[in-house]
Amino acid sequence: MPVVTTWTGSVDVAIVGAGAAGIGAARRLAALRPELSVLMLEAGNRLGGRACTAAPFRLDGEPVDLGCGWLHGARTNAWTAIAGELGFTVDRKPAPWDDNGRDLGLDEGDQADCEAAREAYFGRVEARGEHEPDGAMADLLEPNNRWNGLLDAVGTYINGVELSGASVIDFNRYEPGPGPDWRVRHGYGRLVSTFGVPVPVAFGATVTRIDHHRGAAVTLETARGDVRSRVAVVTVSTAVLAAERLRFDPPLPDKIEAATHLPLGLANKLFLHVSNPDDLPFDAHFLGSPHRTGTGAYQVRPFGTAAIECYFGGAFARDLEEAGAEAALDFARSELAGQFGHAIRDRLTLAAASAWAGDPLFGGSYSYARPGASDRRGILGAPVDQRLFFAGEACSFARYSTAHGAYETGVAAAEAIAAQITGS
Numbered sequence: 406m407p408v409v410t411t412w413t414g415s416v417d418v419a420i421v422g423a424g425a426a427g428i429g430a431a432r433r434l435a436a437l438r439p440e441l442s443v444l445m446l447e448a449g450n451r452l453g454g455r456a457c458t459a460a461p462f463r464l465d466g467e468p469v470d471l472g473c474g475w476l477h478g479a480r481t482n483a484w485t486a487i488a489g490e491l492g493f494t495v496d497r498k499p500a501p502w503d504d505n506g507r508d509l510g511l512d513e514g515d516q517a518d519c520e521a522a523r524e525a526y527f528g529r530v531e532a533r534g535e536h537e538p539d540g541a542m543a544d545l546l547e548p549n550n551r552w553n554g555l556l557d558a559v560g561t562y563i564n565g566v567e568l569s570g571a572s573v574i575d576f577n578r579y580e581p582g583p584g585p586d587w588r589v590r591h592g593y594g595r596l597v598s599t600f601g602v603p604v605p606v607a608f609g610a611t612v613t614r615i616d617h618h619r620g621a622a623v624t625l626e627t628a629r630g631d632v633r634s635r636v637a638v639v640t641v642s643t644a645v646l647a648a649e650r651l652r653f654d655p656p657l658p659d660k661i662e663a664a665t666h667l668p669l670g671l672a673n674k675l676f677l678h679v680s681n682p683d684d685l686p687f688d689a690h691f692l693g694s695p696h697r698t699g700t701g702a703y704q705v706r707p708f709g710t711a712a713i714e715c716y717f718g719g720a721f722a723r724d725l726e727e728a729g730a731e732a733a734l735d736f737a738r739s740e741l742a743g744q745f746g747h748a749i750r751d752r753l754t755l756a757a758a759s760a761w762a763g764d765p766l767f768g769g770s771y772s773y774a775r776p777g778a779s780d781r782r783g784i785l786g787a788p789v790d791q792r793l794f795f796a797g798e799a800c801s802f803a804r805y806s807t808a809h810g811a812y813e814t815g816v817a818a819a820e821a822i823a824a825q826i827t828g829s
Contacts, residue, residue, distance in 0.1 A: 407603070407605045407606070408606060408607070409444060409605050415622060415634060415635070416443065416444045416633075416634050416635075417441040417634065417636070417826065418431075418441055418444075418637070418638065418822060419443075419444055419446060419625050419634035419636075419637045419638070420443065420444070420445045420446065420637070421446050421615075421625065421640060421641055422445070422448075422454060422639070422797075423447035423449075423453070423454065423604075424453060424456065424597070425455075425456055425597050425812045425815070426797045426812065427445050427638065427640040427796070427815060428452065428597060428600055428815070429796075429811070429812035429813070429814075429815030430638050430815035430818050430819040431443050431445055431601070431604040431815075432600065432601070432603070432604065433815070433820065434822065434823060435604070437819065438822075438823045438826070441823075443605065444605050444606070444607060444634075445604055445605065445606040445607070446606075446625065447606055447607065447609075448611035448628075448766050449608065449766050452597070452602070452606065453472075453598040454597075454640075454811075455472040455473065455767060456470075456472050456593055456594040456808050457594040458471070458594035458595040459676075459757050461676065461678075463678045463756040464676065464678055464711065464712050464756045467708075467711075468590075468592035468595060469592070469674075471594070471757065471759040472594055472761075472770070473593050473807065474588065474674075475500065476495065476586065476587045476588065478580075478583060478584050478804075478807075479495070479584045480584025480585070482584070482809045483809050483812050483813065484593070484596060484597070484808060484809055484812065487600055488589055488596055491596065493590070493599075494589070494590040496587060496588045496589075496590050497585075497587050498587075498688070499585055500586040500587075500690075501704060511695065518552070519555065519695060523552065523555075523556065523559075525547070526547070526556050529545045530542060530573055530576060533574070535574055535577070539572055539573055539574045541568065541569050541570065541572070541573070542564075542569075542571045542573050543557070543560075543567070546568065554695070554697040555692065555695045557698040558692065558697070558698045558700050560718075560719075561698065561718030562672065562716060562718045563576075564576070564670050564719075564773040564806075565670015565722075565770050565773055565806075566668075566670040566671075566773050567698060567719050567720060570773065570775060571773050571774070571776075572773070572775060572777065572778060574779045575778070575779035575782075575805075578779060578802050578803055579806075580803040580804070581804055581807060588707075593808065597808060609629060610627040610628060610629045610632075612627050612651055613626050613627065613651060614652045614654060615637060615653050616654045617637070617655070617789065617792055619790060623635070623636065623637045623793065636794065636822055636826060637793055637794070638815070638822075639793060639795050640797045640815065642669055642767050642769065643664040643667045643668060643669055643772050644664075644668065644669045644767065644768025645767070646660060646664035647664040647665040647668065650765075657789065660784070660795070663784040666774065666778035666781050667781055667785060668769070669767070669768055669770060669772055669773075671719060671722045671723050671726070671762050671770050672717070672718045673716075673722045673726055673760065673761060673770070674716055674759045675730070675733050675734065675737055675755070675757075675759075676712055676714055676715070676756040676757040677713045677734070677755060678712060678753070679706075679711055679713055680711075682706055682710075685705055685706055685745065686706065687705075687706050688704070688706060688707055689705040689706070690702070690703065691703055691705075693741075693743065698719070699721035699724075700721075701715045701737060701740055702716040702717075703740070713737075713741065713753070715737045723762055726760045730755060730760075733758065734753070734755045737753070771799075771805070771807075772798060773805075774805075779802075782799065782800060782802050782805065783802070785800050786800030786801075786814060788818075788821065791821075791825055794821065794822065795814075796811070796817070796818045797811050798811040798814070800814045
């Protein structure tokens with residue numbers, strides 16, 4: 406990896422952030438305009454951003470994705486093709502929720518009633534046209550329906566926030582592309598970071614201010630000194646922008662306002678090692694409780710491993726993160742005991758956990774639009790004077806919250822830069 410330890414002078418293109426968007430922009434620029442000098446400025450110490458693969462020792466180094474884990478819209482997802490180019494294995498089995506994810510331990514009558522409520526609710530959501538006033542997804546819940554807790558829990562997994570906080574129009578604009586959901590066998594995060602290896606990157610280079618006055622070079626002030634560039638691509642999260650941990654001179658109030666209305670929801674994962682796993686189902690998926698919002702989604706023995714992936718969303722995920730990994734472990738043990746019996750509690754040990762809300766480099770997991778705010782994705786992603794470009798999942802109208810949406814916005818920024826920047 407071409408890690409840059411010091412720099413002098415200028416580069417043609419500076420990219421703030423080395424996640425899927427930043428890497429996508431850098432690799433596309435290298436393909437289109439190899440003569441241009443490019444430098445990624447990454448505040449952390451690794452590539453990938455919210456795509457992050459770990460290899461816990463309790464799981465004997467088995468890769469687990471703490472961030473994005475599924476190739477949504479896999480047949481047309483750019484990362485599927487990149488995985489093939491880099492020699493990563495893509496597991497093409499159907500997502501477990503496609504087969505048995507609706508098995509909530511309900512009797513046949515309740516199962517049918519639950520499915521009917523789910524289909525009716527999402528039917529009402531999808532029927533809301535763009536010409537109608539926007540509203541919160543919770544507005545379309547049937548009052549006092551006994552499955553509303555389950556629907557709200559599903560909403561936290563989709564949006565990272567409860568249905569009361571998420572825009573109907575934004576939800577209906579989401580389109581990950583055709584195809585099923587597939588997995589990268591050795592980690593989505595590892596795939597993204599491997600793709601970024603050829604790009605020059607400076608780690609620990611937190612950008613705190615960007616001076617983009619007309620008639621001068623763009624100057625990026627970092628913890629490791631200033632960088633001057635002809636153009637810059639900003640890919641930091643909306644939480645970082647809204648908190649103004651990155652400042653612009655001249656100020657960009659429209660960007661800050663857009664980021665504020667496109668906050669990051671929260672989805673955290675807990676990975677457990679289960680001893681003597683052979684009596685548990687293979688790649689099974691279920692919800693801990695169909696009757697409340699504060700519950701987990703569980704994937705048992707993905708790829709046949711001795712792991713259980715626990716997934717928590719929204720305010721409940723935030724509460725568990727603040728309480729600590731041991732509290733999350735205790736909660737997961739209780740819900741898993743409800744499915745597999747009390748004895749399983751003693752067979753479960755903590756292997757890895759994410760805590761995205763408390764990470765100052767991100768501040769959450771993926772963006773959602775507050776009611777009435779979906780159009781602000783366009784404001785967030787619009788270039789400024791053709792010298793500041795913005796990319797990231799929150800800038801995508803149709804593929805927000807995904808790594809391929811982030812990648813596509815990075816590629817679009819690169820193509821715009823390549824078309825308008827003159828030779829070095």
